[in-house]
Amino acid sequence: MAYEPVLTRFFGGFEAQDLDHALAHGVYEGARKALAMDPAQVIETVKASGLRGRGGAGFPCGAKWGFIPKTDRPRYLLVNADESEPGTFKDRALIERDPHTLLEGTIVAAHAIGCETAYIYIRGEFAYGARVLERAIQQARARGLLGEGIFGQRGRRLEVHVHRGAGAYICGEETGLISSLEGDRGYPKLKPPFPAVEGAWRCPTIVNNVETLCNVPWVFTRGVAWYRSMGTEKSPGPKVYGLSGHVNRPGLYEGPLGLPLKELIYSDEFGGGVPGGRALKAAIPGGVSMPVLTPAEVERCRMDFESPREFDSLLGTAGVICMDETVCMVDALWNILRFFHHESCGQCTPCREGTGWIEKLVSRIEGGEGAEGDLDTLLAVAEGMCGRTICVLADAAAWPVYKGFVKKYRPEFEDHVRERRCTVRGRGA
Numbered sequence: 001m002a003y004e005p006v007l008t009r010f011f012g013g014f015e016a017q018d019l020d021h022a023l024a025h026g027v028y029e030g031a032r033k034a035l036a037m038d039p040a041q042v043i044e045t046v047k048a049s050g051l052r053g054r055g056g057a058g059f060p061c062g063a064k065w066g067f068i069p070k071t072d073r074p075r076y077l078l079v080n081a082d083e084s085e086p087g088t089f090k091d092r093a094l095i096e097r098d099p100h101t102l103l104e105g106t107i108v109a110a111h112a113i114g115c116e117t118a119y120i121y122i123r124g125e126f127a128y129g130a131r132v133l134e135r136a137i138q139q140a141r142a143r144g145l146l147g148e149g150i151f152g153q154r155g156r157r158l159e160v161h162v163h164r165g166a167g168a169y170i171c172g173e174e175t176g177l178i179s180s181l182e183g184d185r186g187y188p189k190l191k192p193p194f195p196a197v198e199g200a201w202r203c204p205t206i207v208n209n210v211e212t213l214c215n216v217p218w219v220f221t222r223g224v225a226w227y228r229s230m231g232t233e234k235s236p237g238p239k240v241y242g243l244s245g246h247v248n249r250p251g252l253y254e255g256p257l258g259l260p261l262k263e264l265i266y267s268d269e270f271g272g273g274v275p276g277g278r279a280l281k282a283a284i285p286g287g288v289s290m291p292v293l294t295p296a297e298v299e300r301c302r303m304d305f306e307s308p309r310e311f312d313s314l315l316g317t318a319g320v321i322c323m324d325e326t327v328c329m330v331d332a333l334w335n336i337l338r339f340f341h342h343e344s345c346g347q348c349t350p351c352r353e354g355t356g357w358i359e360k361l362v363s364r365i366e367g368g369e370g371a372e373g374d375l376d377t378l379l380a381v382a383e384g385m386c387g388r389t390i391c392v393l394a395d396a397a398a399w400p401v402y403k404g405f406v407k408k409y410r411p412e413f414e415d416h417v418r419e420r421r422c423t424v425r426g427r428g429a
């Protein structure tokens with residue numbers, strides 16, 4: 001199926017870092033249209049488009065903007081460019097290849113919520129992306145698109161600052177991000193209050209993902225009907241998909257939401273199938289916290305916010321990780337759990353202790369030292385971690401265990417315990 005790329009239209013090079021190139025291709029036209037509308041109208045338009053957040057949870061963007069209270073206090077927009085979820089690498093590419101569309105979406109969002117100061121919180125390791133953004137901001141300021149009197153409108157201002165993060169996964173969680181931006185440790189906070197009511201410096205704050213804001217201008221340049229012509233009723237619009245692992249053509253691909261996962265992995269337009277003609281053993285639909293899918297589930301799953309739920313999984317960031325038949329599921333899970341154990345901020349006991357316990361248990365099973373009963377203990381600990389903590393990192397660590405790997409590949413875990421070795425790759429005692 002031929003599909004017109006919009007979000008990734010500049011991915012062939014770096015020319016669009018330059019403002020003249022961006023302007024010549026219509027960037028900032030959407031902002032011009034939105035700034036001619038009332039903020040309430042802008043919010044209604046985004047609500048009508050059905051745009052859902054691309055940071056992982058799929059929360060409706062217009063509804064979130066609508067939660068901002070009318071107040072005299074400053075209102076902030078925080079652009080979440082922390083992107084630390086393994087398997088996810090779309091936002092950094094959008095920043096490096098198309099920084100002006102991100103600034104354009106930021107201008108529209110800021111207008112909608114009545115904000116004059118926005119921060120782009122970018123993962124510390126993305127030094128190049130931060131430099132690209134700084135330069136794009138300078139260019140936009142010099143042309144009157146940012147700063148005082150933007151777009152020639154007196155009294156209307158917007159300052160955008162780039163803030164480099166400290167390199168912790170938890171700083172991507174919106175309240176952790178706010179703590180980190182304020183200069184504290186990136187500790188998440190209990191919600192409510194939600195950031196829209198009380199966020200940065202205790203003022204109303206909207207946190208949006210990079211890709212979400214890159215979608216926004218298209219709603220205004222092409223219109224709501226065009227936006228809704230892609231994807232499904234509940235998940236409309238374009239999406240940047242990541243593909244990594246055992247696939248012939250790993251990379252970033254754009255398609256409508258709702259694309260069949262099978263098409264993404266196997267079609268020549270996208271992944272081109274599994275290398276060496278080997279069989280696919282499993283695929284993670286969207287960053288490692290999303291429960292893994294079996295080949296039979298891959299056949300039926302569509303990449304929207306609803307379909308993966310049928311298989312006890314979620315779309316997440318739509319960064320797909322493919323695993324072929326040579327992969328040991330115990331080893332793959334251990335790898336994921338090492339990450340979450342390392343990244344737990346330690347505030348909540350079920351997460352601090354739980355991530356350590358489940359990692360240890362899986363490491364023991366993979367090393368051929370698993371005991372009978374370990375699998376049941378593993379499942380019990382994982383399930384006990386859910387819904388009891390300040391943020392969902394604990395759930396994100398537990399889901400791959402009890403909704404994914406152990407649930408769907410249990411015989412492989414049992415073989416490891418019985419044989420006292422890795423039965424896929426022959427390692428262990």
Ligand SMILES: Cc1cc2nc3c(=O)[nH]c(=O)nc-3n(C[C@H](O)[C@H](O)[C@H](O)COP(=O)(O)O)c2cc1C
Binds near residue numbers: 054055175
């Ligand atoms: C542990 C954790 C890490 C997260 N990391 C990111 C991230 O790196 N980037 C991101 O956009 N959202 C991340 N999120 C989701 C944010 O909390 C928030 O929902 C999102 O930025 C909202 O933007 P959206 O509505 O535009 O999707 C993370 C959430 C959790 C629980």
Ligand code: SF4
Binds near residue numbers: 346347349352391393
């Ligand atoms: S769930 Fe984990 S990461 Fe989240 S606040 Fe609690 S300890 Fe920190």
